[in-house]
Amino acid sequence: MNLTQRYRYLYKPLVFVAGVAPLAWMVCGALQLFGASLGADPVKKLEHECGKTALNFLLLTLTVTPVRELAGLPQLLRLRRMLGLFAFFYAVVHFTVYLVLDLELNFRLLGADIVKRPYITIGFSALLLLLPLALTSTNGMMRRLGRRWQSLHRLIYPIAALALWHFYWQVKRDVREPLLYVGMLALLLAYRLLRWRARGAARAVPAMGPAARLTSRSGSATAPERT
Amino acid sequence: MLTRVPRIAPSEITPPEVYFSRRTLLAGALASVASASLPAVEGAPPAQSALGYRRNPQYSVSAPPNRLEEIAGYNNFYEFGTDKESPSRYAHTLRTRPWSVTVQGEAEVRGRFNLEDLLKGQALEERIYRFRCVEAWSLVVPWVGFPLSDLLARFKPTSNAKFVEFTTLYDPAQMPGQRSGVLNWPYVEGLRIDEAMHPLTLMVVGLYGRVLPNQDGAPLRLIVPWKYGFKSIKSIVQIRFSARQPTTAWNVAAPQEYGFYANVNPQVDHPRWSQASERRIGAPFLAARQPTLPFNGYAAQVASLYQGMDLRRYF
Numbered sequence: 001m002n003l004t005q006r007y008r009y010l011y012k013p014l015v016f017v018a019g020v021a022p023l024a025w026m027v028c029g030a031l032q033l034f035g036a037s038l039g040a041d042p043v044k045k046l047e048h049e050c051g052k053t054a055l056n057f058l059l060l061t062l063t064v065t066p067v068r069e070l071a072g073l074p075q076l077l078r079l080r081r082m083l084g085l086f087a088f089f090y091a092v093v094h095f096t097v098y099l100v101l102d103l104e105l106n107f108r109l110l111g112a113d114i115v116k117r118p119y120i121t122i123g124f125s126a127l128l129l130l131l132p133l134a135l136t137s138t139n140g141m142m143r144r145l146g147r148r149w150q151s152l153h154r155l156i157y158p159i160a161a162l163a164l165w166h167f168y169w170q171v172k173r174d175v176r177e178p179l180l181y182v183g184m185l186a187l188l189l190a191y192r193l194l195r196w197r198a199r200g201a202a203r204a205v206p207a208m209g210p211a212a213r214l215t216s217r218s219g220s221a222t223a224p225e226r227t
Numbered sequence: 228m229l230t231r232v233p234r235i236a237p238s239e240i241t242p243p244e245v246y247f248s249r250r251t252l253l254a255g256a257l258a259s260v261a262s263a264s265l266p267a268v269e270g271a272p273p274a275q276s277a278l279g280y281r282r283n284p285q286y287s288v289s290a291p292p293n294r295l296e297e298i299a300g301y302n303n304f305y306e307f308g309t310d311k312e313s314p315s316r317y318a319h320t321l322r323t324r325p326w327s328v329t330v331q332g333e334a335e336v337r338g339r340f341n342l343e344d345l346l347k348g349q350a351l352e353e354r355i356y357r358f359r360c361v362e363a364w365s366l367v368v369p370w371v372g373f374p375l376s377d378l379l380a381r382f383k384p385t386s387n388a389k390f391v392e393f394t395t396l397y398d399p400a401q402m403p404g405q406r407s408g409v410l411n412w413p414y415v416e417g418l419r420i421d422e423a424m425h426p427l428t429l430m431v432v433g434l435y436g437r438v439l440p441n442q443d444g445a446p447l448r449l450i451v452p453w454k455y456g457f458k459s460i461k462s463i464v465q466i467r468f469s470a471r472q473p474t475t476a477w478n479v480a481a482p483q484e485y486g487f488y489a490n491v492n493p494q495v496d497h498p499r500w501s502q503a504s505e506r507r508i509g510a511p512f513l514a515a516r517q518p519t520l521p522f523n524g525y526a527a528q529v530a531s532l533y534q535g536m537d538l539r540r541y542f
Contacts, residue, residue, distance in 0.1 A: 039312060040301030040508055041364060043515070102506070104516045109504070117500060169499065172362065173480060174309035174409050 007078045015079050019086040022053045023093070043101045050094035055167060055181060057087035058160055062188045069195075081137050084156075088134040091127050091163075123166035129159045160185055276438040280351035280371045286427065287355035288524070292435075293366045297509045299440040303360065304461060305410055306395065306402035307442065313404070314442035321401050321462065323446040332392075332468040335383035342446055345381075346432065349373050353436065354429060359491045359523045361455035365505045370450055371433030376424040379466075384420065388468035392417040393449060393460045410476050416460035417473030417487070418451065419532075427452055427528055453525040455489045486542040490533065491523035495542045 001009065026049055028036035038045040061083040068076040103109045113120045133153055135141070142149050164185055168178035292298075304314035307321075326342040351371050358366040379391065397413035399405040405412045422428065429450040432439055439445040444461025451458050457477050467473075477485035484498055493503045506515040522529050533541075 040297040041311065041506075043506065044364075101513070102516075104513050106516065109501070112501065116496075119499060173305075174407075176407075 003075055007075065011079060012082060015082050019057070019082065019089075022049065022090070026050070043097065047094060047097045047102055050090050050097055051167065054087050054090035054094055055163055057083050057090060058156075058163060059181070059184055059188065061087055062156065062160060062185070066188065066191045085134060085137060088130050091130055095124075095127055119166050119169035122162050122169070126159050126162035126166060129155050129162070133159075157189065278351055278371050278433045278436055278438060280353050280433070280436065283352040283354050287353075288357055288367060290355075290357070290367045292355055292369045293509050295435050298366060298368050298434060299443055301366075301508060302442045303362075303456065304404075304442055304444070306404045306412075306414065306462070308404045309407075309409060315440075317403060318441035320403070321396075321441045321445065323441065323462075326446050326464075328447065328463060329465045330382050330467075331465065333385045333388035333470060334468045335385065336381060345378065349377065351433065356429070356450060356452040357523050357525075358450075358452065358456055358459075359505060359519065361457055361485065361489065361497065361502075363497075363500060363502060363505045363519075365507050365519075366509075367507075369435055370429060370431045371436060372429040372431035372450065374426055375428045375430045375449065376426065378430055379423060382466075382468070384468045387470045389420055390417055390469050390472055391420060391423040392465075392467040392469055392473035393463050394465035394467070395460055396462045396464045410480055413464075414460060414476045415473060416449070416458055416475050418458070419472075420468075421532055422451065422529075425529060425532065427525060453491055453522040453529045455485075455491060457485065458489050488533075488538075488541045490529075490538065490542075491519060492521060492538055492542065493519040494521070495539055 025036060026038070026046055028034050029038040030042060030046070061080055064076050064080040064083065068074050099105065099110060103113070114124050115121070133155060136145060136149060136152060145152065164178065164181050167181060168175060171178055300315045301311045302314040303311065304318065307314040307317040324342075327339050328342060328345060329339045330337050351373055353369055353371050355367060355369045358368050384391075393416050395414040396402065397405060399412075418428070429452075431444070431448045431450050432446060434440065434443055439448065444459075447463045448461040449459045449463065458475075472487060475487060477489075478487055491502075496502050502519055504516050505519045507517060508515075510517075520526070
C-alpha cells in the first residue's frame with residue numbers, strides 16, 4: 001500500500017471508528033447495554049459527555065499542525081478534516097441533547113438561556129461559528145474559496161477559546177478540568193505564536209500571506225521552512 | 228468505563244412495601260440491637276440497618292419518591308469528590324460508628340454527646356420531602372428522622388442563640404475529597420434559630436426505612452426542605468448556637484452565587500443559570516422539567532418566616 005492507500009483504507013477508517021466510539025458508548029449507556037450506564041441523570045451525563053467529546057476533537061484538530069511539523073509527518077493533514085467534523089458533530093449532538101432532552105423543546109427557555117446566561121450565549125456562538133467551517137470543509141469549497149478558505153478557518157481559534165470559556169463558566173466550583181483544557185489550548189496557541197514569530201524573524205520581508213504559506217506546506221515537503 | 232458495575236445491585240434494593248410492612252414489627256428508635264430477633268423477609272437486606280419509625284403523612288408530599296439508587300447514587304458530597312458518582316463510590320471509607328456530636332455556644336447544655344445517646348428515646352418518623360438542588364435538579368425523598376427542634380431543645384439554647392451553626396466531620400483520611408481545596412473544610416452550614424426550630428426542619432438518620440447510606444450524609448444530617456440542598460449539611464459532628472450569623476461554606480466560596488438563606492426561589496436566578504424550573508431526576512423521558520415552586524412548595528408553612536424581607540437581597 002502506498003501512503004494514499006494507507007490513509008484511505010487504514011488510518012482514516014481507524015480515526016472514524018475512534019470518532020464514533022464515544023457516541024456508541026453513550027448509546028450503550030442510554031440502552032444499558034454491555035454494563036454501560038449514564039447514571040441517575042442520563043440527560044446531564046449525555047450533555048456533558050457530548051460537550052467534552054466535542055472539545056476533545058477540537059483540541060485534537062488543533063494538535064495536527066504541531067505534531068506534523070514537529071514529528072515531520074506532513075501527511076497527518078489528511079486526518080484533520082475528519083477530526084474537525086467530529087468536533088462539529090459532537091457539538092451539534094451536545095446542543096440537541098440540551099434543547100430536546102434538557103429543555104424539552106421549550107423554546108422560551110432556550111431564548112431566555114441564550115440571552116440571559118453568558119455561558120450559554122458563548123457556547124451557542126461557538127456552535128454558530130463552527131457551522132460555516134463545517135459547510136466549507138469539502139474539497140469543492142476549498143477550491144472555490146482559495147486563499148480565503150484559510151482565513152475563514154482561522155475562526156477555529158476564537159471558537160476554541162469560546163468553547164473552553166463555555167466549559168469553564170458552567171462548572172459550579174471544581175474548575176480543575178476546564179483549566180486543564182485551557183492549559184492545553186494555551187500550549188497549542190503558544191506553539192503557533194512562537195512559530196509565527198520565528199518565521200517573521202527569518203523572513204527579511206514578510207511578503208507571503210498566510211494562505212500562500214499553507215499551500216506551500218500542504219505539499220510534500222517535510223517542514224515549511226522558508227528562507 | 229464499560230466494565231463499571233452497578234454500585235447498588237438491584238437485589239440489594241428492597242421495595243418500599245417491604246419496609247412499610249415491617250415497620251410495625253419494629254419498636255424503638257434504632258432497631259440495630261433487635262436485629263437478631265427480626266423475622267426474615269425473603270429477599271430483604273440484612274435487618275441490622277432497618278429503623279423503627281412512624282410515617283408522618285402530614286409532612287409528606289404525594290409525589291412518588293425517587294428510587295433508592297437515584298437518591299444514593301447521585302450525590303453532591305464534595306468530601307468524597309466533586310462529581311455525582313464519587314460519593315457512592317468512595318463514601319464507604321467514612322466510619323459512622325462511634326460518632327459523637329459536640330454542642331457549643333449559647334446553650335445551657337454543652338459538651339460532647341454520643342450519637343446513640345442523642346437518639347435514645349427519640350421517636351423517628353418518615354417524611355416524604357421534595358429536595359431541590361441549587362443546580363436545578365430535584366428529587367422526592369422518604370427521609371427518616373425527627374424534628375431538629377426536639378434535639379435543640381434538649382440543649383436549652385439561651386436567648387442569645389440567634390443562629391445555629393453545623394459542622395461536618397473533617398478527616399481527610401476518611402473523606403479523601405477534603406485533600407483538595409475546592410471548598411474551605413470543614414463544611415459549615417447554618418440556620419436562623421427560628422428556621423432551625425421550624426417543624427419542617429428535620430434531623431435525618433435514615434432513608435427508605437434504613438440507616439442513611441454514607442453518601443447521603445450518615446450518620447446524622449440536616450434536611451431543610453424549602454432551601455437549596457447545600458444548606459442541608461451532612462455527617463454533622465458539631466452544633467454551635469451563636470448570636471451572629473455563621474459563615475457558611477458555599478457562601479464563603481462564592482458569595483455572589485450562594486446566599487446564607489438560599490431559600491428555593493424561582494424568581495431569583497443563580498447568576499449563571501435559571502432557577503425558574505428544575506428537572507426531576509428519574510422522571511420519564513421528556514417529562515422531567517417542571518416549574519420550581521416558591522420555597523420548594525413549602526411556602527404555606529415557611530413564607531411567614533421571611534415577612535418583610537427582600538428575598539432578592541437575602542437570597
